[in-house]
Amino acid sequence: MVGIIAAGLWGADKIWPLPDTNVQTARVVVADDGTPLWRFADAEGVWRYSVSLDQVSPYYIEALLTYEDRWFYEHPGINPLSIGRALWQNLTNQRIVSGGSTLSMQVARLIEPHDRTLTGKLRQVFRTLQLEWHYSKDQILTLYINRAPYGGTLQGIGAASWAYLDKPPSELTRAESALLAVLPQAPSRLRPDRYPERAQLARDKVLSRLAEYGVWSEQQVEEIKEETVWLAGRQAPQLAPLLARRMLSESKSDVIETTIDASLQRRLEDMTMGWKSQLPENTSMGILVVEHSTMAVKAYIGSVDLNDVSRFGHVDMITAWRSPGSTLKPFAYGMALDDGLIHAESLLQDVPRRFGDYRPGNFDTGFNGPVSASDALVRSLNLPVVQVLEAYGPKRFTGNMRNAGITLRFPLNSEPNLSLILGGTGMRMDELVSGYSAFVRHGNVAALRYRPQDPLIERPLLSPGSAWIVRRILAGEARPVPDNQLSDIVPLAWKTGTSYGYRDAWTIGMNGGYLIGIWVGRPDGTPVAGQFGYATAVPILHQINNLLVNRSAQTARFWPRDPRPDSVGRAVICWPQGQSLEAGDPNCRQRRQAWILDGTIPPTLSAPGQDTGIGGWLSLWVNAEGKRVAPDCSGAIKRRIALWPTPLETWLPLAERRDERLPVRDETCPPIGYDTSPPLLILGIKEGAILKRIPGSLSLDLRLDTQGGRGKRWWFINGEAVTETEQTDPFIQTLTVSGKYQISVLDESGQVNSVSFVLD
Structure with missing residues (x-):
């Protein structure tokens, strides 16, 4: 008989298998401590936050089993004593006083709801026996704690704990455990945020049961009963929505773990709502905070307000392609340091220049003349960094960035050019912040880590020495000091950026x-x-x-140290030549202290097309009186003079200009065959240019300037003299006839320069 019954049950199990217990669950994105950041409900709008038994407070398990099913681990899924007791109580009281369902039976009803008929009850018993056959007791209990209803779209102890108490279920107190253990009996009627009195009575009933069976002591229960039940309104997790959306598309897990610091994220989101009122209309904001020792993303704010349609709150600006403005400049200086083109105090030229069709200017529209590399970086001057990139090469710069995992986007069919260093390219904020990790990770660029399981991947971009020098400059520590005065932890270093037309305002900081x-x-x-x-x-x-x-006041002492690398040294250098000279040398026109790399002191960086004396030496001969003479004159002595770059003449004090620095000519034995005047240059037009008239105009007004040379200028068009000007006056000419032109200029020193162009 037993065999027949067993065979019948086995056959019934095969014919009517258990419903799938792995139903679609809600997906939750959580912070590094398990705090839910955002939840994505299942197809029915239900929010479950699945947990295992070891993730739940033992107080909750004790309260649940004592109140609902004391013999859970002993009975086979159905407890005849409980059913008989419930039936007797209901008959004698002429109403339903208690139910006889075990936790296993409740799970059976949760996975397959049924009506309250005899047939429905028999089906529940059958499903209960199937559960006990296929699953262990711990597995059945886990199903219950993740399926128990807590009102509306809330299911499971995990979701209930966070929604009602804003804490993980592992941290539930005795009072909270007793409350949440009883809520599934009547979740809508006992909601503690709406009906605290009802909830407290139900909780105390559980507590009395626990004391009655000696699970918790009478004293503990009495103390807990003194606690009043009052909870704030139930809250759904609403932090880092755009990150949550991003993680949802990149992961298939039900619970998606991230590296986000929930408390920091909440603080910054609150701050962002405060900043919102100070921003212009339709303006948004993106903020990214990364712990650079681990590259874990700790805060992610993709827009100023997700729900603000006027500010495009649904657009994630951390992944959007934008112009980086001047934020790429530190990389150019770092690469130039590694390439031996400059040192920290190299003399650079902040003067008007044209690079083909490209003519950059500074943000304030002015020019500063001679500047150091460190000063140019701190003040974010444009012309000096373009000079540096021109020497290094924009394609080479772009390739280095790409090899380190940083993508610069350019228009279709275009190549990297000098404008990229001033924002003439596209970048994403996450890659830009990743790129800045080179300055805090010894020159290596590390990818951002959004999840604990993400590996730490880094690629070299700069040497440790150049990265250290650039970071110190950005932190306001460009001037070398002894090591005992050098902070091991660099203060806040930062770089700003503004794109063309004020479309993007940037700051990247490093503490x-x-x-x-x-x-x-x-x-x-x-x-x-x-x-x-x-x-x-x-x-x-x-x-x-x-x-x-x-926030890190107690832990800041554990922040990574930033000692000076062995490759970084100190040197005293002289302008304009850019290298070290002995004390008292008259060619040291300005003495400066500089950080140098690998013991090398590069000479002043010249620009293409400038005279060979720039940053170097001009050799000449003088007599005993110090006058300039020919090398074969009696008593001629060879002398070297360091001259400032010619384009800087306008910004130099009179005593530093070339005419004042050069010895006067000795007319009794003058130098023959050359003149030391600066090269004569024509400014305002490019060789081979094609000029067009303004629409509707029959003529073109041409205006040209000169640089260098000496004295008056004589101007020629196609070989015919047209006018003369003073050294500082422009050449202005009206052209009416189309065709080829050559304009030449002659100065008092005999220098000639010319330029050819076409008037269309």
Whole structure:
């Protein structure tokens, strides 16, 4: 008989198998401590946060089993004693006083709901026996704690704990455990945020049961009963929505773990809502905070307000392609340091220049003449960095960035050019912040890590020495000091950026523990007049930095140290030649202290087309009186003079200009065959240019200037003299006839220069 029954049950199990217990669950994106950041409900809108038994407080398990099913681990799924007791109580009281369902039976009803008929009850018993046959007790209990209803679209102890108490179920107290153990009996009627009195009575009933069976002591229960039940309104997790959306597309897990610091994320989101009111209309913001020792992303704000349609809140500006403005400049200086083109105090030229059809200017539209590399970087001057990139090569720069995992995007069928260093390219904020890790990770660029399981991947971009020098410059420590005065932890270092037309305002910051990226602008690319990096993004950077430093007051001493690499040294150099000279040498026109790399001191960087005396030496002969003479004159002595680059003449004090620095000519034995005047150059037109008239005009007004040379200028068009000008006056001529032209100029020193062009 037993065999027949067993065979019948086995056959029934095959004919009517258990419903799939692995139903579609909600997906949750969580922070590094398990705090839910955002949840994506299942197809029915239900939010479950699946947990295992070891992720739940033992107090909850004790309360649940004591109140619902004391003999759970002993009975075969159905407890006849409980069913008989419930039936007797219901009959004697003429109403339903208690149920006889075990936890296994409740799970059977949860996976396959049934009506309250005899047939429905028999089906529940059958499913219960199937559960006990196919699953262990722990597995059945796990199914219950993740399926128990907690009202509305909330299911499971994990979701209930976070929604009602804002804590993981592993941290539930005795009082909270007793409350959540009883809620599934009537989740809507006992909601503690709406009906605290009902919830408290139900909780105390559980507590009395626990004391009755000696699970918890009478004293413990009485103390807990003194606690009043009051909870804030149930909350759904709403942090880092755009990161959550991004992680959802990159992971298939139900619970997607991230490296986000929930408390920091919440603080920054609150701050962002405060900054929102200070931003222009339709303006958004992106913020990224990364712990650079691990490259774990700790805060991710993709827009100023997800729900603000006018500010394009659904657009993730951390992954958007934008112009980086001047934020690429530190990389150019770092690569030039490694290439031996410059040192930290190299003399650079902040003067008007034309590079083919490209004629950059500074943000303030002015020019500063001679500047050091460190000063040019700190002040974010444009012409000096273009000079550096011209010497290094824009294609080479772009290739190095790409090899380190940083993509620069250019228009279709175009190649990298000098404009990229001023924002003439496209970048994503996450890659830009990743790129800045080179300055805090000894020259290596490390990819951002969004999940704990993401590996730490890094690629070399700069040497440790050049990365260290650039970071110290950005931190305001460009002047060398002894090691005992050098901080092991660099103070906040940062670089701003503003794209053309005020479309993007950037700041990338680095403190002892974190990389901080900030972008402000309109997602649709509309210019916002007056919005630039220093005024818009820097105040936000300082506020975030202060928050991070204050939060890390106890742990900041564990931040990575940043000692001076062995490859970095100190040197005293002289302008204009750019190298070390002995004390008292008259060619040392300005003495400066510099960080140098690998013991090398590169000479002053010249620009293509400039005279060979730039940053170097001009050799000449003088007599006993110090006058300039021919080399074969009696008593001629060879002398070297360091001259400033010719384009800097206008910005130099009179005593430093070439005419003042050169000895006067000795007319009794003058130098023959050459003149030391600066090269004569024509400015304002490019060789081979094609000029066009303004539409509707029959003529073209041509205006040219000169640089260098000496004295008056005589001008010629196609070999015919047309006019003469003073050294500082422009040449102005009206042209009416189309065709080829050659314009030449002659100065008092005999120098000639010419340029050819076509008037179309």
